[in-house]
Amino acid sequence: MFTKTKVAVLTAISLTQFTGFAHAETVLNVATAGSQNMVDYVKTYLAPKFEAMHPDVKINVVGTGPGDAGSHKILEKLSAQNDSNQEQWDIDVAVVHQKIGAQMVNKGLLSKYRADISTATLVTRESAKNALGTNVEGYVMPMFHSQTAIAYNSALVKNPPKSYDELVTWTQKNPKAFGYNGIKNGMSGVSFVTGWIYAYGSNAKTLTSEAYNPATKDSWNQAFTDLKAFNKNITFTPGNAGTLDMLNRGEIFMGPVWVDMFYSWKDQGKIPPTMKLSLIAPGMPGQPMYYVLPEKAAQAELAREFIALATSPEVQAEGIVKRFNWYPGIDAQNVQSKLDKASWQKLFAEITPQDLAAYGKSFPIAQYFDDIKEGYERKVSN
């Protein structure tokens, strides 16, 4: 008697389990490169929003690690699935860096989806069409725009440098008070070095938009020699977070940082409120993160809806700008109307939209970028 009941109960339970599974949701796989805050953004903000709109969809978020390396992992995975002729690939939406986004387009791994989503017209900026010399128009939607700038402690530095020239003079007067992380420990250092080449090597316009000329790098010798001399007056830090840590502990007073990381740390009280930002002339690079859709994504339709939601003015205002302190991926004027004045001003208080327009550069095209890094390895750190 009891046995029978038990069997019946167990059967019932297992059946509900099965129906549960049979009913179970379509899974949308979202892979995101970048630091933990990007994974958090997709996992804690975007995914619940999308799941609320599509109750039968479950979003599986995978973080692949910071920097180009994280994006490179996504590229390698898609590339492997492409080489083995798989019918369906197991990444539906990927968030990747600019350089790798361009490589994916070149390898034919991405779908040209932008015209099919409703938010396509909200982006007009150059970086949505051109990624380091590669035409990516139609293949990418910018998630947000990230910028590097010089952070300084305003309690100790009253007149922050406004240009690379002034920075050089400042470090001569204040040896070891400026710190950056070289080029091997994170992109904020790479960005600082790129800005140095824009200032003393070739101007940003040549390196970001003109055709590659292998002879250009030969004119940078003096710039690298000066950088080597400059490096004697500064402190090296261990990484992007390392620079912020050292600023926080008062070991350095100034250093290049990612603006979004800076604001997040400031919000969390990990750096003092006296820390401020300055974007120096002739400019430092920044880059967008792209939403891309792999060519053979299993859930292409859902993926397009996901990206449309993520690039809608409401989400860009509330999620990207207000919660995570990033510059919006779609054009700023489309976001401004959805935002309260205070949040808008907070983002643009220290670096004004005018500064951003004048000094916010993009990274150079891939070959020049490699030339800069290798030139640094050969002539500055060797």
Place this chain on the structure above:
Amino acid sequence: MHSKASLNLWLIAPAALMVAIFFLYPLAFSLYSAVSLDDGSLTFVHLVKAFELYSNDMLFTVIIVLSSVVILAILSITIAALITLSPFRSIVTIMSFLYRLPLFIPFIVTAQMMRTFLAKNGLMNNAFVASGLMTPMDTISFLGFSGIIITFVWKQLAFSTLLLTGAMAALDDSQIRAARNLGASRLSILWQIILPQVAPTLAVAMVLSTVTMMSVLSVPLMIGTGTPTMISADMAFRVNSYGDYSVANALGLVSYLICAGLAWFYLRQSLKDKGGIA
């Protein structure tokens, strides 16, 4: 007899297959990539580039690893000898618990710990300043090569001390007692009786530590500052930043060569211990 030999071969086949697929094949592949161009022709350009750009880093790696190993040897001999020879048993109990702790902490956690501990205004210097031993102006940062050495030594100390203490405990106690009866001091017992007998174990511990240090990426990335840096960080940089596996593999080849000499020593030693060769 013959069938027994072939049976034995079958027994080792799974293990041999695993080694072949997951070690020998990738090894051969990366060696090949280090000395070939995309079209398959052999070349030395990757190796030349590796030496041109990173010879300082290779030297730096060798210096860091060697200094770490020397400090490691001195410290682990000291601790193991204290545990074996000290008459104060309660101290020995505490010590044999303490020295094992780093064994259970991964490298990356150690690196993160050291990063806040060793910084200019980090925990260590702040403690000195608070206790009045130093003024804030005297503090210096240990982030950089000295920090890397400190982290390696701290982390590997547990492992090598564990091996050494084990080897010392396995020695015949009567030798030590006999030496003591004849009036030998503890130090001379250590030098003349114990150390010669545990030398092979010490060597093995150092070889294994060296190979571990050569392969760790998190420590030079998190504690090292700028340049020079260790080969492992350069390899990661070549791959992540340029997508350039060839030069990374050429650097790997250099690492292999440094480790291969040590591996040869280790294999010879462990075969000898098992009576494989006389």
